[in-house]
Amino acid sequence: ATKLRTAARMILIGPPGSGKGTQSGRLLNQFKLSSISSGDILRENIRARTPLGVQAETIIRQGGLIADNVMVKLIVGELSKRGWVESRPTLTSGVTMSGALEILSGAAAKATRLATSESPSSSFLLDGFPRTRKQAESLDEEVDMNFVVNLDVPTDVILERIAGRMVHEPSGRVYNNGWNPPRVPGIDDVTGEPLTRRADDCPETFAKRLKAYEESTAPLLEHYDKAGLLWTVRGNSSDEITPLLDAEIVRRFA
Ligand code: G5P
Ligand code: MG
Structure with a gap:
C-alpha cells in the first residue's frame, strides 16, 4: 500500500450506483486508509x-433519507470511536488558558469540537455521508475534511449496473x-458466505434514490466547491476513474 505523507480526510459523493463502494474498496487496497460507509453501517x-x-429499514426500503440529526450522531460517534479524531479535553477537566479565552470570546461551543x-495513519474516507447540506454543516463543525470527490457517472450507465449488483453485506x-x-456465483470471494441483493435495488426504489440524490x-457539491475542496471526476466506468483518483490522492497527500 502507498503510504500517505499527510493525513487525508476524504468524502466520496456520487449518485447511487456511481461506484462509491467500488472505489472505496480499491482505495483501501491502494493506500493506508480506513473508511466508513454510512449505508453499510445502517444495513449492519x-x-x-x-x-x-428497525427505524431505518422502512425508510431505506422506500428510498428515502434517514433524519440528519440521527446520521450526524451516528457518523461523528463512529469517527471518535475509531480514534481518527479525538475529543479535545473538556473544560471541566481543568480550564486551560486557551479554553478560558474561548469562553471569553464567546467561542465556548467550539471547545468540544x-x-x-x-497523523497520516489517521487518514480516512467517508462513503455516503454527508448527504445533505445540514449534514455537511454539522460535519464542518466537528472535523476539517480536506478532499471531496464527486463521482460524476451518467444516469443511463448507472441504471444498467444496478440490475446486476450483488453484495456481501457483513463486509460491504x-x-x-x-x-x-x-x-x-452467489458466493463472497473472501469469506465463502452467500451474496445477497439489496432490498433497495428494485427499480421503483432505485428511481426514488436517484431523485433524493438530485434534491438533497x-x-x-456547491457547498464543497465554495469551500475549495471539490474535485470532480467523470467517467463511464470505474476502471477509467480509479487511475485518475489514485493520481489525485498521490498528488495531494503522498
Ligand atoms: P448507500 O448504501 O450509501 P447509495 O445509494 O448512495 O447507497 P450505492 O447504491 O451503495 O449508493 P455506490 O456505492 O455508489 O452505490 O456504487 P457501487 O456499489 O460501488 O456500484 C454499484 C454497482 O455497479 C455494483 O454492482 C458494482 O459492482 C457495479 N459497478 C461499479 N463500477 C462499474 C463499472 O465500471 N461497470 C459496471 N458494469 N459495473 C460497475 O445508502 C443506502 C440508503 O441508506 C440511507 C438512505 O436511505 C440510502 O438510500 N442513507 C442515508 N440517509 C441519510 N443520510 C445519509 N448520510 C445516509 N447514508 C445512507
Ligand atoms: Mg455503496
Whole structure:
C-alpha cells in the first residue's frame, strides 16, 4: 500500500450506483486508509435489529433519507470511536488558558469540537455521508475534511449496473454479475458466505434514490466547491476513474 505523507480526510459523493463502494474498496487496497460507509453501517444495524436499524429499514426500503440529526450522531460517534479524531479535553477537566479565552470570546461551543489527528495513519474516507447540506454543516463543525470527490457517472450507465449488483453485506463488498462477478456465483470471494441483493435495488426504489440524490445531495457539491475542496471526476466506468483518483490522492497527500 502507498503510504500517505499527510493525513487525508476524504468524502466520496456520487449518485447511487456511481461506484462509491467500488472505489472505496480499491482505495483501501491502494493506500493506508480506513473508511466508513454510512449505508453499510445502517444495513449492519438493520441486520442486528437495533432500534436505529428497525427505524431505518422502512425508510431505506422506500428510498428515502434517514433524519440528519440521527446520521450526524451516528457518523461523528463512529469517527471518535475509531480514534481518527479525538475529543479535545473538556473544560471541566481543568480550564486551560486557551479554553478560558474561548469562553471569553464567546467561542465556548467550539471547545468540544473534535480535534483532527494530523497523523497520516489517521487518514480516512467517508462513503455516503454527508448527504445533505445540514449534514455537511454539522460535519464542518466537528472535523476539517480536506478532499471531496464527486463521482460524476451518467444516469443511463448507472441504471444498467444496478440490475446486476450483488453484495456481501457483513463486509460491504460489492460485485456485479456482468462486470466483476464473484469467483463462484452467489458466493463472497473472501469469506465463502452467500451474496445477497439489496432490498433497495428494485427499480421503483432505485428511481426514488436517484431523485433524493438530485434534491438533497447534489446541492452539497456547491457547498464543497465554495469551500475549495471539490474535485470532480467523470467517467463511464470505474476502471477509467480509479487511475485518475489514485493520481489525485498521490498528488495531494503522498
Ligand atoms: P448507500 O448504501 O450509501 P447509495 O445509494 O448512495 O447507497 P450505492 O447504491 O451503495 O449508493 P455506490 O456505492 O455508489 O452505490 O456504487 P457501487 O456499489 O460501488 O456500484 C454499484 C454497482 O455497479 C455494483 O454492482 C458494482 O459492482 C457495479 N459497478 C461499479 N463500477 C462499474 C463499472 O465500471 N461497470 C459496471 N458494469 N459495473 C460497475 O445508502 C443506502 C440508503 O441508506 C440511507 C438512505 O436511505 C440510502 O438510500 N442513507 C442515508 N440517509 C441519510 N443520510 C445519509 N448520510 C445516509 N447514508 C445512507
Ligand atoms: Mg455503496
